[in-house]
Amino acid sequence: MADLLSTPPTPASPQLGADGRLLHLLSTEGLPRQTITHILDTAKSFLEVSDRDVKKVPLLRGKSVFNLFFENSTRTRTTFEIAAKRLSADVINLDVSRSSTAKGETLLDTIDNLCSMHADMFVVRHATSGAPFLIAEHLARTGRHDIRVVNAGDGRHAHPTQGLLDMYTIRHYKGDFAGLTVAIVGDILHSRVARSDIHALRALGCGEIRAVGPKTLLPAHLEAQGVKVFHNLEEGLKDCDVVIMLRLQNERMDGALLPSASEYFKRFGLTPAKLKLAKPDAIVMHPGPMNRGIEIDSAVADGPQAVILDQVTFGIAVRMAVMSILAGN
Amino acid sequence: MSQTTMKIAIKNGRVVDPRHGIDAPRDLFIADGKIAAVLPAGQTPDGFAADRTLDAAGQLVLPGVVDLAARLPGLEPELEAAVAGGVTRLACPPDSDPPMDEPELVERLVRRAQDAGLARVHPVGALTQGLAGEKLAEMAGLAAEGCVAFSQAKRAVRESQSLLRALQYAATFDFPVWCYPQNLSLARGGVAHDGEVAARLGLPGIPVVAETVAIAQIVELCRATGVRIHLTRLSSAAGVALVRAAKAQGLPLSADVAVHHLHLTDEDIGFFNNLTRVDPPLRTAADRAALREGLADGTLAAVCSDHTPLADDERQVPFGEATPGVSAVELLLPLTLAWAREAGVPLATAVARLTCDPAALLGVAGGDLGAGAPADVVLFDPEATWTADADTLVSRGRNTPFLGRTVTGRTSATLVGGRLVYARQD
Numbered sequence: 193m194a195d196l197l198s199t200p201p202t203p204a205s206p207q208l209g210a211d212g213r214l215l216h217l218l219s220t221e222g223l224p225r226q227t228i229t230h231i232l233d234t235a236k237s238f239l240e241v242s243d244r245d246v247k248k249v250p251l252l253r254g255k256s257v258f259n260l261f262f263e264n265s266t267r268t269r270t271t272f273e274i275a276a277k278r279l280s281a282d283v284i285n286l287d288v289s290r291s292s293t294a295k296g297e298t299l300l301d302t303i304d305n306l307c308s309m310h311a312d313m314f315v316v317r318h319a320t321s322g323a324p325f326l327i328a329e330h331l332a333r334t335g336r337h338d339i340r341v342v343n344a345g346d347g348r349h350a351h352p353t354q355g356l357l358d359m360y361t362i363r364h365y366k367g368d369f370a371g372l373t374v375a376i377v378g379d380i381l382h383s384r385v386a387r388s389d390i391h392a393l394r395a396l397g398c399g400e401i402r403a404v405g406p407k408t409l410l411p412a413h414l415e416a417q418g419v420k421v422f423h424n425l426e427e428g429l430k431d432c433d434v435v436i437m438l439r440l441q442n443e444r445m446d447g448a449l450l451p452s453a454s455e456y457f458k459r460f461g462l463t464p465a466k467l468k469l470a471k472p473d474a475i476v477m478h479p480g481p482m483n484r485g486i487e488i489d490s491a492v493a494d495g496p497q498a499v500i501l502d503q504v505t506f507g508i509a510v511r512m513a514v515m516s517i518l519a520g521n
Numbered sequence: 522m523s524q525t526t527m528k529i530a531i532k533n534g535r536v537v538d539p540r541h542g543i544d545a546p547r548d549l550f551i552a553d554g555k556i557a558a559v560l561p562a563g564q565t566p567d568g569f570a571a572d573r574t575l576d577a578a579g580q581l582v583l584p585g586v587v588d589l590a591a592r593l594p595g596l597e598p599e600l601e602a603a604v605a606g607g608v609t610r611l612a613c614p615p616d617s618d619p620p621m622d623e624p625e626l627v628e629r630l631v632r633r634a635q636d637a638g639l640a641r642v643h644p645v646g647a648l649t650q651g652l653a654g655e656k657l658a659e660m661a662g663l664a665a666e667g668c669v670a671f672s673q674a675k676r677a678v679r680e681s682q683s684l685l686r687a688l689q690y691a692a693t694f695d696f697p698v699w700c701y702p703q704n705l706s707l708a709r710g711g712v713a714h715d716g717e718v719a720a721r722l723g724l725p726g727i728p729v730v731a732e733t734v735a736i737a738q739i740v741e742l743c744r745a746t747g748v749r750i751h752l753t754r755l756s757s758a759a760g761v762a763l764v765r766a767a768k769a770q771g772l773p774l775s776a777d778v779a780v781h782h783l784h785l786t787d788e789d790i791g792f793f794n795n796l797t798r799v800d801p802p803l804r805t806a807a808d809r810a811a812l813r814e815g816l817a818d819g820t821l822a823a824v825c826s827d828h829t830p831l832a833d834d835e836r837q838v839p840f841g842e843a844t845p846g847v848s849a850v851e852l853l854l855p856l857t858l859a860w861a862r863e864a865g866v867p868l869a870t871a872v873a874r875l876t877c878d879p880a881a882l883l884g885v886a887g888g889d890l891g892a893g894a895p896a897d898v899v900l901f902d903p904e905a906t907w908t909a910d911a912d913t914l915v916s917r918g919r920n921t922p923f924l925g926r927t928v929t930g931r932t933s934a935t936l937v938g939g940r941l942v943y944a945r946q947d
Contacts, residue, residue, distance in 0.1 A: 205792060221721070300837050320839040321723040322793030330837075347841065349723030387723055411720035412728070 206328050216328045216341040217514050219350040220391040228395055232360050234513035235506065241278060242508060251521045252281035255312040259285045261344070262299070262318040267480065268344055271504070272315045272353075275511035279519075281313075299323065300330050307331075313340040313515065321347030340518040342511075348382050353514055354479050355388025357507040359396060361499055362434055364506065365475050369393065375402040375428050375470075378438030378460060378487050379409045385479045386438060394418050404428030405460060408449040425460050432470040436477045437462055440487045453486045463489040467497065475499045527572045528552045529939065533562070534577025534900065538584060538890040539873035549582055551896040554939035558892055573941075577900050580933060583872055584888045585609025585640075585897030587879040589777050590753065591828035591850050592617065593642070595917060596630075599830060599850070600639035602916035604943040606851035607899035607932040608826075609640050610880070610887045615647040616674035622647035622658045627666040639942050641897075643669045643883055645699060648687050654678040657687055660696055669883050670751065672699035675800055685742060692748035697884075699751045700739050702760060703801055707731035712841045714756075714804040718787040724841060727802050729757045736763045743772050751882060752776035754827060756801035758811030765820045775882055776820070778812050779827040780853050783860045785809070785922060795836055795843035796922040799827075816874055817866045823879035824860075826853040830918020848918030852909060854901060855930035856923070896939035905931040 205222040209215050214227055241249055257276040259269050269285060276283045288302060297305075299318075306314070316324045324343040331339050345351040366372055374393055380386040380403050393401050394417070403414055404422045414421055422428030429435060444450050467476065476488075476498045484490045492498060529551040536547035536559060543559065550557040550566055558566040588611040593599040603611055613630070615621035621630070627644050634642035646668030650656045660671055671691055678684040691698045708731040713719040715726025736752065740763065743750045755761055755778050764776045779799070787803045797803060815821040829846025836843055849856075854875065861871035877888030886895055907913055909923045935943035 298834065298837055299839070318839065320841045322795075322841065323839040325793045326795075326837075326839050346839075347723055348725070384723060387721070412715045412726060413717040413720050416717040417721065 206325060206332065214517055216324070217352050217518065218324050218328060218341065218343045220352045220355045220388045220395070221350070223392070223395055225395050225397070228356065228359065228392060231356055231510065231513050231517060232363060234517060235360055235509040238278075238509040238512040238516075239506070241512075242505070247278050248280050249278065250280045251516050252276065252279035252519055255281045255519060256310060257281045257283050257313045257315060257515065258306055258311045259283065259315045260288055260302075260306070260317070261286070262288045262316070262323070263345070264289055265317055265345065268317060271507050272342075272344060272511055275508050276515060278508070279512055279515055281515070299326065303327055303330060307336055307339060311339060313342065313518065315342045315344050316346070317344040318346050321349035323347070342514060342518065345384055347384065348387070349384050350388050351384040352388050353507070353511050354385050355392045356514070357503055357510040358385075358389050358436065358477060358479075359392050360506045360510050361475075361477060361503050364502070365499060366433055369396040369398045371399050372433045373400040373402065373431060374398055374434040374436065375404055375432045376436045376438065377404040377425065377428065377462065379440050379444060380405055380414070380438065381409045381411050382441065382444075383438050389436060390417055390419060402428050402432070406450065409444070425462075425466055426469055429466055429469040432474050434475055434477065435462065435467070435470055437488050439479065439481065440483055457486055461485070461487055461489060462492050464491050464495065467492055477503060480504070526553060527939065528569060529936070529941075530569070530571035530574045531577050531582055531898065531900065532574055534580045534582035536582045536890065537869055537872045539869040540584070540877040540889050541891055543890070544869050547582070549890065549898065551898070551936070551939045554896055556890055556892055556894050556896050559890055575900065575934060579902065579904070581901040581903055583607070583899045583901055584876040584890050585899050585935065585937065586854050586875045587883065587887045588612070588828070588850060588853060589823050589825035589879050589882065590614055590779075591826055592830065594830060596633055597637050597639070598915070598917050599828070600634065600637050600642070602914070603640040603850050604935040604937065605915040605932060607854045607901060607935055608850055609897035609899070609935060609937045610643065610885065611640055611850070612643045612645050612669060612883060614674045615645050615672055616652060616676065620647045620652045621645070621663070621668070622650050622652065624659065624662040624666045627663055627668055631667045638937075638940070640937065643667065643885060645669060646671045648673050648691070648698065649678065649683075652676045654680070655683060657690055660691060661694060664694065664696060669885065670697040670699050672753070673701065675701045675703070677705040681738070685746070688742055688746040688748045692746045695749070697749040697751055699753050700735075701754060702732050702735040702739060702752045703727075704731045704735040704738075707734060711802070712798065713790060714787040714802040716787055716805055718790055722790065722793065729759050729804070732757050732760045732801065733763060736760055740767045740772065740774065743767070743774055747773070749773045750775070754779050754782075754801055755812060755815070755821060756782055756804050756808065758808045761811045761815040761820055765815070768820065775822045777823040777825050777879075778816055778821045779847075780824050780849060780856045781847050781922065782809065782812050783816065783824065784856060789922060790840070793840040794922065795838070795840045796847075796920055796924060798840055798843040798845050799847055800845040813860060813864050816860075817864065817870060822874070822882055824853070824857050824874050825879070826850045828916070829920075830916045831920045833919065836920055846920065847922065848914070848916045848920045851914055851916060852921065852923055852928065854899070854932060855928050858903065858930050859928075896936055898936040899932055900934040901930060902933050903930045905929070907931050
């Protein structure tokens with residue numbers, strides 16, 4: 193019989209086909225290094241498109257991309273919309289948080305309905321970790337092998353296009369990852385961005401990955417993911433090449449995770465004085481939207497080391513690259 | 522001739538009856554719904570003329586399984602699933618809809634279960650009205666209708682003072698109280714073990730302290746009130762250690778484990794497999810090893826199914842939104858014997874944890890193949906292999922993480938009170 197004791201190996205992610213081809217983008221976990229590099233290289237070629245007068249290429253002409261946001265995020269949705277339109281796709285925005293699910297329709301009923309409208313790609317944002325996996329597995333189970341899913345953020349789990357645009361940004365400024373020390377600072381427990389960054393940084397062979405925050409905002413057993421944990425910002429920043437600041441949600445003050453925004457800023461906010469502890473040429477990143485004066489001082493956010501607006505520009509190109517590759521280009 | 526008066530002989534099997542220290546080739550004779558005799562091959566009780574003979578060659582002949590926790594939505598289909606799994610007696614937790622908090626509800630459940638004539642049902646009564654954790658339920662009235670213990674199932678009594686009073690009241694009548702050892706405040710929002718897997722998948726965690734803090738509190742309340750406490754569904758090594766220490770102090774405390782915790786860990790969640798969404802959560806390999814050891818050495822008195830059949834659509838949602846629970850009553854026996862085989866535990870010990878030990882906890886007959894005992898008997902083919910899937914499972918709930926897996930060992934026939942209530946057709 194199958195030995196019930198043996199723990200099965202972590203199953204292959206449903207985002208990769210048997211031949212290793214990218215079927216969906218659900219997580220940066222388990223993405224091979226060459227797949228990430230291919231996405232970043234493709235994104236580089238799309239950056240030029242964004243600089244042209246006519247910002248369109250016909251790679252997704254005739255394709256329908258459905259933006260399915262079960263959780264509101266105007267900014268992320270807009271970046272996907274711009275990326276899809278620059279690829280000449282037809283973009284349909286569905287604010288599902290306010291429509292069908294409010295009427296009691298289940299997530300998979302919604303998907304079935306949209307499939308019947310000949311969707312080619314779903315861009316999914318959902319408040320619950322794992323929701324895009326459920327959708328991808330449902331599509332596979334129901335034989336719709338040609339429909340692609342892009343995770344645009346699921347609960348605390350993953351935000352892979354953000355992770356990839358962060359990698360693009362780091363590679364743009366720093367080149368090779370091997371010698372780099374990257375510090376991720378703040379609310380890692382609730383952050384899908386941090387998880388996506390950690391997996392991608394490991395895949396790309398980053399020298400040292402650090403997580404910095406109070407114990408209430410760090411998940412258990414983070415070390416198992418190859419991360420060095422710091423509870424002191426000064427120590428965590430020392431000699432870093434890259435500092436990724438995370439957004440602190442206001443509701444963290446309600447659940448006894450933190451006493452106040454001002455105490456958080458004193459201990460874990462990035463100020464010019466603290467940034468001096470990192471390498472002189474360190475870059476400062478932030479997934480946005482920023483809380484100035486809570487996780488980041490305006491002098492840093494607007495300072496010469498911040499590359500936060502570049503991240504936004506790169507983000508469009510990375511999302512174009514992901515959609516283009518998923519569409520088979 | 523009615524089935525209950527039928528004389529049945531079960532021949533050529535290997536009888537395992539831990540209560541009487543028997544593990545040997547024996548023939549078993551049933552008359553008037555009771556065990557008439559268990560004899561070596563070739564012998565027959567004086568004047569016994571079998572109306573029916575079952576050939577148990579190559580099979581185990583066991584006392585019917587006594588399951589400490591099976592939920593029975595729709596009643597009959599789940600009782601059919603129970604006997605298909607060799608379960609002849611089960612305790613039903615009070616978290617049904619409506620909860621078992623009124624004597625009339627208990628009386629109706631007991632009567633309907635009797636009418637079904639399948640597995641015997643022992644309701645566990647609600648400790649508080651509506652399981653709301655505030656006003657006490659009418660425990661004496663519920664006991665009079667057949668409740669064997671009182672419990673909040675997996676719900677909380679928020680006020681510690683209310684819990685103390687509930688235990689004192691139960692102790693007045695020497696009613697056992699079954700407590701789910703999970704501090705619901707520490708577990709709030711969590712959906713998976715607070716460990717590496719939850720960190721990787723971004724799932725809100727349920728820390729081990731949710732269990733240990735609850736056990737520590739219950740142990741002290743047990744000491745203070747003298748009430749008999751049974752802890753339902755342990756999940757952690759630290760929890761097993763606390764129970765072992767409390768028992769060593771002579772406290773009237775027992776505990777059980779659900780069968781899936783003997784086999785699975787949080788690694789089995791994989792990429793959000795919501796069939797592994799259970800309460801308490803699957804924890805680490807070290808926790809699983811401690812649970813196995815605790816069951817082997819008797820720290821955990823019983824292994825149960827914690828059977829919770831769910832409709833398929835309750836699973837068509839993301840992991841964190843899925844209703845927790847496993848449809849397990851048909852897998853309890855084979856998976857427990859699989860544990861014994863893998864862990865090198867004597868078969869008789871494993872059978873004891875499924876039969877006489879839980880029966881003693883319930884304070885009912887059962888788990889007994891001695892002459893005069895009710896003839897609740899299972900014929901089990903230890904070599905049969907089968908696949909647990911929608912075609913083979915009788916329960917309406919297909920929600921098992923073992924779906925599609927090959928299982929070794931299968932019930933061939935089940936007798937309750939000398940009546941053949943299940944015989945596998947294939």
